[in-house]
Amino acid sequence: MDEKILLAHGSGGKLSHDLVESFLPLFDNRLLDKLDDSAVFELGGRLAFTTDSYVVSPIFFPGGDIGKLAVCGTVNDLAMSGATPLYLSLSLIIEEGLPMADLQKVMASIKKSAEEAGVSVVTGDTKVINRGSADKLFINTSGIGVVPPGVDISGSGAKPGDSIILSGTIGDHGIAVMSKREGLEFSSPVESDCAPLHGLVADMLKVTGQIHCLRDPTRGGLASTLNELARQSGVGMRIEEEKIPVREGVHAACELLGLDPLYVANEGKLVAVVPKVEAGKVVDIMHKSPYGQQAAIIGEVVTEHPGRVVMKTSLGASRIVDMLVGELLPRIC
Amino acid sequence: MRFVDEYRNSELGKRLVDRIHRRSKKPIRLMEFCGGHTVTIFKHGIRQLLPSTIEMLSGPGCPVCVTANADLDRAIALARFPDVVVATFGDMLKVPGSYSSLQEVRAEGGDVRIVYSALDALDMARRNPDKSVVMLGIGFETTAPTIAASVLEASREDVSNYYVLSMHKLCPPVIKALLDSGEVRLDGLVCPGHVSAVIGSRPYDFLARDYGIACVVSGFEPLDVLQCIDMLVAQIEAGKPSVEIAYRRGVRPEGNVRALETMGMVFENCEANWRGIGVVPESGMRLREEYRRFDAESVFEVEVSLPREPEGCICGDILRGVKTPLDCKLFRRVCNPENPVGPCMVSSEGSCSAYYLYGEGLAD
Numbered sequence: 001m002d003e004k005i006l007l008a009h010g011s012g013g014k015l016s017h018d019l020v021e022s023f024l025p026l027f028d029n030r031l032l033d034k035l036d037d038s039a040v041f042e043l044g045g046r047l048a049f050t051t052d053s054y055v056v057s058p059i060f061f062p063g064g065d066i067g068k069l070a071v072c073g074t075v076n077d078l079a080m081s082g083a084t085p086l087y088l089s090l091s092l093i094i095e096e097g098l099p100m101a102d103l104q105k106v107m108a109s110i111k112k113s114a115e116e117a118g119v120s121v122v123t124g125d126t127k128v129i130n131r132g133s134a135d136k137l138f139i140n141t142s143g144i145g146v147v148p149p150g151v152d153i154s155g156s157g158a159k160p161g162d163s164i165i166l167s168g169t170i171g172d173h174g175i176a177v178m179s180k181r182e183g184l185e186f187s188s189p190v191e192s193d194c195a196p197l198h199g200l201v202a203d204m205l206k207v208t209g210q211i212h213c214l215r216d217p218t219r220g221g222l223a224s225t226l227n228e229l230a231r232q233s234g235v236g237m238r239i240e241e242e243k244i245p246v247r248e249g250v251h252a253a254c255e256l257l258g259l260d261p262l263y264v265a266n267e268g269k270l271v272a273v274v275p276k277v278e279a280g281k282v283v284d285i286m287h288k289s290p291y292g293q294q295a296a297i298i299g300e301v302v303t304e305h306p307g308r309v310v311m312k313t314s315l316g317a318s319r320i321v322d323m324l325v326g327e328l329l330p331r332i333c
Numbered sequence: 334m335r336f337v338d339e340y341r342n343s344e345l346g347k348r349l350v351d352r353i354h355r356r357s358k359k360p361i362r363l364m365e366f367c368g369g370h371t372v373t374i375f376k377h378g379i380r381q382l383l384p385s386t387i388e389m390l391s392g393p394g395c396p397v398c399v400t401a402n403a404d405l406d407r408a409i410a411l412a413r414f415p416d417v418v419v420a421t422f423g424d425m426l427k428v429p430g431s432y433s434s435l436q437e438v439r440a441e442g443g444d445v446r447i448v449y450s451a452l453d454a455l456d457m458a459r460r461n462p463d464k465s466v467v468m469l470g471i472g473f474e475t476t477a478p479t480i481a482a483s484v485l486e487a488s489r490e491d492v493s494n495y496y497v498l499s500m501h502k503l504c505p506p507v508i509k510a511l512l513d514s515g516e517v518r519l520d521g522l523v524c525p526g527h528v529s530a531v532i533g534s535r536p537y538d539f540l541a542r543d544y545g546i547a548c549v550v551s552g553f554e555p556l557d558v559l560q561c562i563d564m565l566v567a568q569i570e571a572g573k574p575s576v577e578i579a580y581r582r583g584v585r586p587e588g589n590v591r592a593l594e595t596m597g598m599v600f601e602n603c604e605a606n607w608r609g610i611g612v613v614p615e616s617g618m619r620l621r622e623e624y625r626r627f628d629a630e631s632v633f634e635v636e637v638s639l640p641r642e643p644e645g646c647i648c649g650d651i652l653r654g655v656k657t658p659l660d661c662k663l664f665r666r667v668c669n670p671e672n673p674v675g676p677c678m679v680s681s682e683g684s685c686s687a688y689y690l691y692g693e694g695l696a697d
Contacts (some may be wrong), residue, residue, distance in 0.1 A: 008530035182449060242343065258681060260376075310692075315346040315555055317378020318693025 003100035010094065010128025020126060026111040031087075031122040039087070039122035039232045043146060048083035050074060051142035059106065059136050061180045063172070063191030064267070066139055067109035072196045072267060075117045078197035080214045080270065082153045082205060083145030083328040085117060090124040093138040096131045106137065117196035119143065138202070145198075150209060157212035157234035162301040163279035165272040167200065167286060168193070168294040171221050171250040174264035179253055188306030190249040195268030200289045204272065207285045213273035216266065220324040222263040225271050226309045233273075237309045239321070263324045273301060342556065349559040350382045357386045357566045362518060364654055366508065367525035368395030368682025369553050375691035377555040383562070390517070391687075393507060393610065393652040394525055395678035396472040397424045401606040402640035404428040404500045408469050410635045411498065412443040418461065418635075420454035421469040422476075423447045428676045431640045449478075451483035451497075458487070458691035467629045470499040470618075477501045477529040477618060479590035481599035484620065484627050496629035499619050502605050504528050505536040506616035510607075512544055517654045521547035522567035523558065526580050531596075533588025534576050541574040554579035601626055608676065609649025648675035651684050658688040665689065 008015045013159060024033060031039040059066040065126065071088065078085040089111065114121055118258050172193040177189060197216065213233065217225035222244070230237045246254075246261045254261050268291055274282050279297050286292030299311075309321040365371055371391045374380060380389055393399050400674040409430045412419040419435065426436045426447065448454045451468050458466035470480045480497055487495045504525060511517055524537055526665070529550040537548040547568035549562035560580040568574055578584050596618075605617025620628040642649070645663050650656035658664045658677070668674040670686060677683035688694065 308692075308695075313377045313555075315345040315350070315377050315379070315382060315559075316343065317381040319375065319378045320690070320695060322690050322692070325690075 005094050005096060005098040005100060005103060006129055007096050007128050007130070010126060016126065020124075023107050026107055029120045029122065030186040032119065032124070034323070038257050041087070041122070043086070043144070045149070048078050048081040048145045048147050049142070050077040051140065052077060053138060053140040055135065055138050056177060057135050058177070058180055059102065059190055062176045062189050064176075064194035065106055065109050066137055067106035068194050069267060070139040071110055071113035071117055071119070072194050074141040074266075075119060075196045075198055076144035076216045076270075078143050079196070079201045080153070080216055081145070082201060082211070082214065083148060083326040084202070085119045085143055085145040085197075085198050087122045087144045088114065088119050089142040090121045091140040092148045093134055094123070094126065094128045095136050096128055098136050101285045102273045103137070113196065117198065130204035131291070148205070151205060153211050153214050154231050155213055155215060155232040156234075158229055158273040158301045159212060159275075160235055160301050160303040161276055162212055162273045163228070163241060163276045163297045164237060164299040164301065165274060165279060165283060165286070166222065166244065166296055167197075167270045167272075167292045167299045168268075169245045169247045169250065170217070170266055170269065171254065171261035171264035172247060172318040173267040174221070175250045175253045184253065184256070188249055190247065190253060193266055193268035196289050197268065197270055197291055200270070200286060200291045203285050203289055204244040204282050207281045208274060208278040210275050210278050211272055211282075212275070214270055216270050218267060219265050221263040221265060222271065223260075223309070223321045224324045226321065229271070229273065230309055231307045233301075234306050235301060236302040236307070238302050238312065239309065240312045241314045243296055243298040245294045245296060262321060276300070277288045282287065346556055346559060349556065349563055353387070353559070353563050353566055354384045356563065356570060357384050358570060360386050360388070361520040361566070361569050362388045362390060363523060363565055364390040364392045364517070364519050364564065365523040365530070365558075366392035366394040366485075366504065368398070368680065368684070368687075369527065370394075370525070370551060370558060370688045371684055372524055372682055373555060373558050375554050375693060377663040379555060379558060379624075387562070387566070390654040391651070391657075391684040392474070392654055393511070393607065394504065394528075395677065395682040395684075396476070396502065396647065397428055397681050398652055398676045398683045399468050399502060399607045399610070400428070400471055400500055400515040400676065401608045402431045402642065403606060403637070404638055406432070406637040407439055407497055407630070407635050408500075409433050409435055410637050411629065412438040412445050413468050414465075414633065416464050418446060418457060418464050418466045419469060420446050420448045420457060420466055422449075422471060424468060424680045425471055425578070427673060429643065429673065429680045432638065451480045452486070455483045455487055455492065455495050455658045458492050462494060465494050465496060467496045467498055467633075470497045473502055473504055473525070473528050474531045474596070475500060476533060477600060478589075478596045483596045484599045484624050485595065487627060488624060496627055496632055497620065498629040499600065499617075500601065500605075501618040502607065503602070503616050503618065504532070505539075507607060507610060507613050508540065510610060510613045510616070511653060514653070519546055520569050521549070521574075523561050523565070524548050524550040526550060526552050526557070526583060529578075529580070529584045529588070531589050531592045532682060534578050534584060534586045535588075537576045541576050545574050547574040548576040550578045550580050550584050585621045607652075643674045645673040648677045648685070651677055656683040659694045661685070
């Protein structure tokens with residue numbers, strides 16, 4: 001029979017020890033290998049510190065899995081402060097009965113993603129809980145990064161006249177997960193855009209020292225992110241529907257499910273607010289990164305309607321784009 | 334994307350808007366019956382683009398919104414039964430009934446699950462033989478055929494733990510009831526698209542013939558709606574109301590014969606209670622005698638207290654087209670999608686939700 005995770009794997013005894021040992025070679029680094037209670041290291045300069053928990057269902061989806069997500073999500077939170085990500089913690093809460101092969105697959109994916117992102121997993125924890133008390137696997141990662149001197153990015157830095165840049169198509173991640181979860185099949189399946197964005201951010205910082213805001217539009221989608229930035233900065237935002245790239249499959253799935261791509265989650269996109277004079281060269285450099293090939297200026301920051309996002313529709317009318325409220329629920333008819 | 338992008342082409346859209354401006358001379362009042370059209374109209378800002386001669390009203394075509402509290406209370410009560418799983422389309426979850434909501438019952442331990450189709454609910458019944466699975470039959474002629482198909486399949490396979498609580502509603506009878514009430518005067522009707530894909534365009538013939546109302550069936554893309562409005566204006570200006578289809582890729586005059594047959598095998602017409610409108614004869618559907626064993630209402634003895642409406646909520650008036658959300662004292666102040674007081678704020682196709690989400694009435 002296929003090996004499954006047992007409660008004993010989390011008991012702190014022999015099985016626990018063996019399980020942890022079996023994963024150590026994946027993250028081969030001297031801080032982790034010591035197996036001390038804490039990883040001890042030195043860092044200079046200003047630090048960025050963030051944490052996030054990942055509870056996606058299903059744990060494997062087109063274009064990624066919960067492991068890749070747990071690395072990229074946290075790396076991206078650091079990157080959105082302009083930080084260079086360095087170290088991650090990795091904490092697993094496993095439901096009893098999870099196939100060992102699934103766990104190994106997730107761990108291998110974490111290794112691969114961490115390598116791509118250039119971060120080391122330096123501390124970790126594993127718990128196993130009763131069947132039914134969790135949905136297969138929950139992961140928490142925390143991350144530490146160093147913010148280069150002179151970089152000052154926050155959600156409250158947007159100024160009237162700034163350009164709003166989006167790094168690529170929206171809704172890919174949410175639709176990939178939702179269609180897998182609901183068993184929807186499309187002729188060309190939508191893949192999650194899950195990706196580490198710190199490299200893209202580093203490239204952007206090379207061409208301008210004036211990135212006012214950066215944020216990754218994850219849950220709540222582009223609409224919610226723009227609303228957050230507008231509120232935090234006390235400015236209005238105007239965007240144009242026609243400038244926002246949406247993949248065909250995402251468009252189709254949204255039509256089918258009655259969703260608006262503006263509210264669907266992304267895991268490999270960012271929104272940047274930069275002075276208008278800088279916007280052109282920022283977009284140019286983004287186009288050279290694998291994660292910014294469809295980057296576009298989608299709108300501008302204005303003094304009018306502070307805290308609100310207004311979109312010019314493709315027909316030339318305008319309407320408010322509000323925050324996501326409640327859960328995304330598919331419609332009846 | 335084929336069948337979507339060409340219906341959002343901004344150049345074509347602007348040309349249609351120009352034509353409507355040129356054609357429209359006398360002041361007219363149009364109603365979009367369907368909540369899906371309301372969403373298209375607000376999402377693309379279509380009201381702003383129309384000439385001042387055209388007044389648009391939103392109609393009662395939101396299945397969640399028109400479900401009366403008495404019916405909703407029964408569904409909520411069923412979710413409290415031991416070993417009953419209530420399967421529902423997502424929109425229903427948050428609708429406040431008289432005393433509670435499905436969402437609250439779920440939080441209290443009731444088994445309420447979201448499904449995308451009745452066949453998923455039937456599948457759930459097969460996989461959980463020790464539970465009774467009750468599918469909430471909410472919706473218009475659009476959803477009823479698939480629910481009917483699930484009952485036929487359950488009957489064929491002798492699934493003994495699958496039930497339907499039928500709260501289905503039919504569109505043409507309620508349009509008639511609205512007009513007969515005399516509260517709303519209309520020149521033209523943007524007829525529902527998905528509903529008409531099932532029933533066809535003929536059931537609207539009486540509107541043009543007996544009431545002199547121009548009728549055009551519309552699709553859900555912005556160009557569909559603009560084309561529909563253009564055709565309505567042309568009919569009205571010419572003084573020749575008729576029934577036309579501006580959604581030929583989805584709707585034939587005779588409808589979907591197979592879907593109608595399936596629906597007719599399982600359901601028969603009955604009176605139905607509409608929120609804000611009241612009991613309308615022949616506007617609902619119940620399971621026929623031979624399928625009564627799948628009828629949750631006949632099988633489960635549900636007792637509910639007298640229904641009540643939330644104080645100050647004018648969803649009923651909004652559904653009849655006599656008031657708009659902007660007339661409501663609760664709108665935006667107390668009632669919002671996070672804390673909806675009435676159903677028109679809960680459903681994504683409700684007028685209040687569309688007004689709220691797309692910022693209607695907020696100065697730019």
